[in-house]
Amino acid sequence: MSNVNTSTKAKASSPQWELDSIFPGGSASPEFRKFCDAIRGDPEKLATSVKVLPAVLNDSSRAPWITAILEFQRLGAHIEMARSFAHCLTSQNVKDDAGHALEGEVDNYIASWLNLRTGFEASFAGHSDVEWEKLTADGQVAEIKFPLDEMRRMAKHKMAPQLEALAQELAVNGYHGWSRLYDKISGEIAVEFAESGTVETMSVGQLSNKFQHPDRDIRRRAFAAFENIWAQEASVCASVLNAQAGFRLALYRNRGWKSALVEPLMLNRSQQETLDAMWSAVKSVIPDLKRYTDAKKKLMGTDKFCWYDQFAPVGHLDLEFTYDQAADFIVKHLGSFSDEMAKFSRMAIDKRWIEAEDRAGKADGAYCTGLNLKGESRVFMTYSNDYSSMSTLAHELGHAYHQWVLKDTPQLATEYPMGLAETASIFNELRVGSAALQEVSDRQGKLMLIDQELQGTLILFCNIYTRYLFDRRFYEERAGGIVGKNRLDEMMLAAQKEAFGEILDPKEGYHPLFWASKLHFFITDVPFYNFPYTMGFLFAGGVYERAEQEGKGFAKKYRSLLEDTGKMTTEQVAKKHLGVDLTKDEFWRLAVQRATARIDEFVQLVNK
Numbered sequence: 001m002s003n004v005n006t007s008t009k010a011k012a013s014s015p016q017w018e019l020d021s022i023f024p025g026g027s028a029s030p031e032f033r034k035f036c037d038a039i040r041g042d043p044e045k046l047a048t049s050v051k052v053l054p055a056v057l058n059d060s061s062r063a064p065w066i067t068a069i070l071e072f073q074r075l076g077a078h079i080e081m082a083r084s085f086a087h088c089l090t091s092q093n094v095k096d097d098a099g100h101a102l103e104g105e106v107d108n109y110i111a112s113w114l115n116l117r118t119g120f121e122a123s124f125a126g127h128s129d130v131e132w133e134k135l136t137a138d139g140q141v142a143e144i145k146f147p148l149d150e151m152r153r154m155a156k157h158k159m160a161p162q163l164e165a166l167a168q169e170l171a172v173n174g175y176h177g178w179s180r181l182y183d184k185i186s187g188e189i190a191v192e193f194a195e196s197g198t199v200e201t202m203s204v205g206q207l208s209n210k211f212q213h214p215d216r217d218i219r220r221r222a223f224a225a226f227e228n229i230w231a232q233e234a235s236v237c238a239s240v241l242n243a244q245a246g247f248r249l250a251l252y253r254n255r256g257w258k259s260a261l262v263e264p265l266m267l268n269r270s271q272q273e274t275l276d277a278m279w280s281a282v283k284s285v286i287p288d289l290k291r292y293t294d295a296k297k298k299l300m301g302t303d304k305f306c307w308y309d310q311f312a313p314v315g316h317l318d319l320e321f322t323y324d325q326a327a328d329f330i331v332k333h334l335g336s337f338s339d340e341m342a343k344f345s346r347m348a349i350d351k352r353w354i355e356a357e358d359r360a361g362k363a364d365g366a367y368c369t370g371l372n373l374k375g376e377s378r379v380f381m382t383y384s385n386d387y388s389s390m391s392t393l394a395h396e397l398g399h400a401y402h403q404w405v406l407k408d409t410p411q412l413a414t415e416y417p418m419g420l421a422e423t424a425s426i427f428n429e430l431r432v433g434s435a436a437l438q439e440v441s442d443r444q445g446k447l448m449l450i451d452q453e454l455q456g457t458l459i460l461f462c463n464i465y466t467r468y469l470f471d472r473r474f475y476e477e478r479a480g481g482i483v484g485k486n487r488l489d490e491m492m493l494a495a496q497k498e499a500f501g502e503i504l505d506p507k508e509g510y511h512p513l514f515w516a517s518k519l520h521f522f523i524t525d526v527p528f529y530n531f532p533y534t535m536g537f538l539f540a541g542g543v544y545e546r547a548e549q550e551g552k553g554f555a556k557k558y559r560s561l562l563e564d565t566g567k568m569t570t571e572q573v574a575k576k577h578l579g580v581d582l583t584k585d586e587f588w589r590l591a592v593q594r595a596t597a598r599i600d601e602f603v604q605l606v607n608k
């Protein structure tokens with residue numbers, strides 16, 4: 001079966017990852033079975049021992065409380081390890097039934113651990129301030145003081161523990177059930193789409209991939225089919241959205257929370273002032289982004305910029321990146337900034353921590369997961385020999401480096417908020433992006449690279465701002481009763497008009513059904529899953545600029561910034577390591593200027 005073609009292909013093929021050194025034998029691994037068995041009874045054991053702890057904290061009860069906290073943390077670390085490994089199994093082979101069963105088993109451990117957490121939160125809140133300070137000053141837990149304080153504060157924002165436990169249990173088939181229903185609706189959509197003479201039946205995900213097609217007519221037709229299919233589902237989607245928002249609002253009301261933003265801000269460890277300062281800076285550059293989309297219209301040969309043009313590819317890059325070339329490129333360019341980052345990336349690649357092979361049966365997407373107990377991590381992606389794959393590899397290696405930096409940090413202090421989670425990944429992406437731009441001299445290549453960058457900015461500024469505005473207003477209105485589907489369309493249209501300014505064509509440019517077609521509005525695990533993207537991107541850009549100014553001297557500071565991401569609020573990390581105040585406009589103004597700095601160059605290239 002060998003011929004010239006397959007052998008060249010074989011040469012360029014990308015490696016699979018190595019999992020056997022973690023637990024040998026995949027989903028049939030006896031070692032992994034043993035590991036999970038050892039976890040199984042632990043949550044209950046710990047719950048029982050916590051029940052008999054003296055409720056009052058004092059000199060004699062402090063030690064047993066610390067032991068219980070450390071056991072809670074140890075258990076969390078073991079469950080996290082099991083979760084990561086099981087997820088590796090099901091993503092490398094989506095048909096691995098035994099892997100899926102293991103994943104389901106670990107989900108139960110996670111639920112028990114979260115229940116334990118709620119119990120701990122409530123008992124922490126019951127301790128006096130003086131005794132609490134003494135406890136958290138103890139050397140065994142001093143490093144996790146921040147997450148412990150946060151747990152204690154959390155209880156003060158919640159209902160009584162038995163009510164919280166009831167709410168969590170009801171949420172499984174109520175609240176989260178709505179989100180599963182949405183997944184089912186969108187998963188079952190099958191659309192017929194004609195392209196170059198053949199009609200294909202495709203999923204809604206495949207159809208939306210057509211928005212990235214270079215042919216504008218195909219994008220336009222795909223979008224028409226997309227709107228059409230979502231119009232048919234809109235009525236049931238409106239019920240789903242109203243029901244899950246109603247659940248959320250009822251819970252918030254019972255916790256005494258005044259705004260729907262309390263929870264997302266807590267999860268992001270940031271303040272409303274920070275968010276307001278960020279959006280006001282974003283708004284100020286939207287007219288500049290219109291210069292970019294106007295230039296892009298010229299390239300596309302149209303006088304209208306529509307929703308489906310946001311992802312349109314322009315230009316062409318001749319550079320090809322095989323997996324090995326990408327690895328070399330990334331290591332080389334990270335090395336110009338930090339020897340440790342370069343060395344680490346080389347090690348991760350050589351030790352085969354990366355699943356990159358392009359083959360059937362793998363899950364979609366890319367991620368990095370930590371195998372904390374081994375001090376290792378694994379990157380999952382499907383590598384396809386182009387610039388975008390190289391950039392994804394760099395991105396995920398950034399996450400892996402972040403985990404590496406945290407490998408000796410106690411588990412509870414490694415949980416960083418979403419706004420900081422993308423710091424290292426976007427840092428790497430920016431590094432290889434600007435390196436690639438320096439190596440390319442032809443017009444088409446430059447157009448492609450700069451467009452990729454500005455396209456990302458357009459999405460993070462206008463598209464994500466749309467989602468934020470919609471979410472805010474929808475929650476305000478939903479508090480007064482059900483919001484009908486026509487009203488949802490209206491509100492979405494208004495949000496798009498505000499967030500995109502004059503960018504989208506007034507007649508054909510908008511997507512009023514975005515509230516139905518976008519999965520993120522229906523995710524129940526993370527409310528307001530929108531602004532953390534923009535915040536993370538702008539924050540990482542600020543860090544990257546600092547690195548460019550200070551060169552290799554910044555590498556050490558960068559490392560300690562990453563080390564602190566699970567130990568303080570977003571504002572505190574920025575203050576301590578960058579000396580900036582995130583609640584003020586200045587940092588964000590500079591950040592948005594940086595993100596739009598190449599617009600002039602793009603416009604000039606288009607007019608050349």
Ligand SMILES: [Zn+2]
Nearest residue numbers: 395399422425
């Ligand atoms: Zn990421």
